[in-house]
Amino acid sequence: MSDLDNINSSFKQKFNSIKSKDELQNLKTEFFGKSGKITNEFKSLGSVEADKRKEFASSLNKLKDSLTSQLEKKYLEFETLEVNEKLKDEKLDVTLPTRSFQSGKIHPVSQVIDEISSIFSEIGFSVAEGPDVETEYNNFTALNTPENHPARDMHDTFYLEENKKILLRTHTSPVQIRTMLNEKPPFKIIVPGRTYRCDSDQTHAPMFHQLEGLHIDKNITMSHLKGCLDYFIKEFFEVKNIKMRFRPSHFPFTEPSAEVDIGYRIENGRIVIGEGDKWLEILGCGMVHPNVLRNVKVDPEKYQGFAFGMGIDRLAMLKYGINDLRAFFENDYRWLTHFGFDPLDVPTNYRGLSK
Ligand code: PHE
Numbered sequence: 001m002s003d004l005d006n007i008n009s010s011f012k013q014k015f016n017s018i019k020s021k022d023e024l025q026n027l028k029t030e031f032f033g034k035s036g037k038i039t040n041e042f043k044s045l046g047s048v049e050a051d052k053r054k055e056f057a058s059s060l061n062k063l064k065d066s067l068t069s070q071l072e073k074k075y076l077e078f079e080t081l082e083v084n085e086k087l088k089d090e091k092l093d094v095t096l097p098t099r100s101f102q103s104g105k106i107h108p109v110s111q112v113i114d115e116i117s118s119i120f121s122e123i124g125f126s127v128a129e130g131p132d133v134e135t136e137y138n139n140f141t142a143l144n145t146p147e148n149h150p151a152r153d154m155h156d157t158f159y160l161e162e163n164k165k166i167l168l169r170t171h172t173s174p175v176q177i178r179t180m181l182n183e184k185p186p187f188k189i190i191v192p193g194r195t196y197r198c199d200s201d202q203t204h205a206p207m208f209h210q211l212e213g214l215h216i217d218k219n220i221t222m223s224h225l226k227g228c229l230d231y232f233i234k235e236f237f238e239v240k241n242i243k244m245r246f247r248p249s250h251f252p253f254t255e256p257s258a259e260v261d262i263g264y265r266i267e268n269g270r271i272v273i274g275e276g277d278k279w280l281e282i283l284g285c286g287m288v289h290p291n292v293l294r295n296v297k298v299d300p301e302k303y304q305g306f307a308f309g310m311g312i313d314r315l316a317m318l319k320y321g322i323n324d325l326r327a328f329f330e331n332d333y334r335w336l337t338h339f340g341f342d343p344l345d346v347p348t349n350y351r352g353l354s355k
Contacts, residue, residue, distance in 0.1 A: 024075060111347065129191065130172070141295075156170070169196065172212035187216040216293070234274075
């Protein structure tokens, strides 16, 4: 056997029993270090007889290449093993049960406000807001409800001072006034918000929520109002057909005025909205009274339009089968867990409102 064959077989023997990166490093030094076996062979090249030198050099180079590539391959194997070992320790067990924390829920009233805003934004309404504490002027006088008007009593107002100039708003209609005073026509807004009346039973709470709608432009008619409400009710209750009727009514700030009822029936103890021979009142509406427009310096000869107001809590009760309004405001966590909504399921028209 030649020297090179010896080197090769001794390398093979040692190489096959290597168990760690360190051992590999030692082997590398043994053959390729300063006085390594291969290094020495290279050093001895000069003393090889001239006619054999070329052949010897070529075999030596081949051996060198073969050994280095084996060493490199083994090195990579150890590297991969090490990484895998590390990953095993870092493994994330996705089957671990979550820690028991109580996740929050969206209150049905907030959910319904989001749903309503989403539905109306689709047809060009923007959301306006106003304060809960209002002036008597914005809440009544500007809305064509002068002092001593009987409608003021119907509202069971909470006054905040003796001379009755400041109050808790009894409806969201004062935001009509605020918006029209601060901006220029056309107006196309909805106003969700808290409202207050001195009243409390299973279907009335002293604080409740209303949704106001106002659309003022040139040539807006009662049929726009009807189309708008028809669209809204269908979208909101997620039904294709809805029986709806307009009943003549009276509000000081609209003329003509109407109350809107929708058809329903009871099926297996549950309410089915949209069809049936029973009627449910859900909102008040009408064409904005010219006096209201004059009060906010809008010319009723040029601009006109409609307004409506509805109870948000009532809508939430109907849609989600909740039968006691008072539960809305008791902050009972068990009730919220049952009737509340997932915070990440934000209602949108394209993804769905409540599903
Ligand atoms: N503000 C009225 C109420 O609270 C509802 C309403 C709003 C009626 C707008 C007509 C137009 O009863």
